[in-house]
Amino acid sequence: MEDMPYPDWLRFARQAWEKHGMPKSVVELGCGTGSITIPLVNSGFEVTGIDLSADMLSVARNKMEATPQGNRLFREGSIRWLQQDMREWVLHEPVDAVISFCDCMSYLLEEKDIISTLVRTYEGLKPGGIFLFDVHHPNTIIRYDEEQPFVWDEKSVSYIWTCDLDAARCEIEHHLSIFVKEEQGNLYQRFEEVHVQRAYDPEWMKVELIKAGFRDVKCYADFEWVEAEDDAQRLFYVAVK
Missing domain, CATH: 2.20.25.110 (S-adenosyl-L-methionine-dependent methyltransferases)
Known part of the structure; x- marks a missing residue:
């Protein structure tokens, strides 16, 4: 199968953080097998990978352990893997940034599930923290x-x-x-x-982000810093607490 564009998601995240402030602590919702989480950890970020699937997390742990610095970074606390529902995720302390890529949020099939995730993410961020996610355009x-x-x-x-x-x-x-x-x-x-x-209406999503508490909400298209139009395939939301 065709490769997923993981480098493009990583590039978009870095560009967003360069604009809004480079984080130290990052949560990835729907981390899967760690294809985005692990490069972030190896780049010096403290990352918590959250996924509902125990099998996915097991693969992610094994992949991390197989990297040259995997065991050391785990011992130092640079990486954590948690089995949680993204609609109800919680940590003991707020973080600088949250990401959810690979259209993970398109798997939330009810409006209330989207709203719960947005509210919970707002609560889990530090003031000034940033939430980045992508979904399919309708x-x-x-x-x-x-x-x-x-x-x-x-x-x-x-x-x-x-x-x-x-x-x-x-x-x-x-x-x-x-x-x-x-x-x-x-x-x-x-x-x-x-x-x-x-897929959800882009204007509805913006409204719900603002209702959740985010003060600065933008929507871009297809890994680029251009305003999303109807011909966009993926919508990239950037929301600042």
Whole structure:
């Protein structure tokens, strides 16, 4: 499959912090297997990776331990892994910055879940702290439905990706059939995945950020510092407490 643009998310975060103040302590909501968390830790930030999946966190821990400085950074407290729900996450002390990339918040399927996450994140930030996150633009969800099916075919892995759209909710269910070639012979293993995501009106999101308490809210497009328009694929929110 195509590589996820992790360097682009990291670049966007650094640029945002350069504009608003470089943090020391960072929380990543929906950290998954640590593909963003670990580079941040190795760059000198104190990071807490939060995810609901124990399996994801186990992979992240193993990846961190496999890095040259992994064990030392863990002993020094530069990295923590916590299994928590992003809608209710809590630490004992506020942090300088919170991030949630890879459209993690698009997996929150009810408005109340978005609102809970925004409120909890505001409460978990220090004054002047910054919240960065990206979600799908509503038009992206519609384009997925219009342009499906998607097929990716390489020597070692292939997939077929189809979608079911609930237009009234701007919610989409992704169905992936993944075929992975075994090391020996010409046999393939088949895996099935289902992902459900929802997109929210950008103006509604801005209003809810302000209602949560954030005083400076901006929305940009596709990893760039340009105001988001209807042709944006990803919306990047920058919200300052």
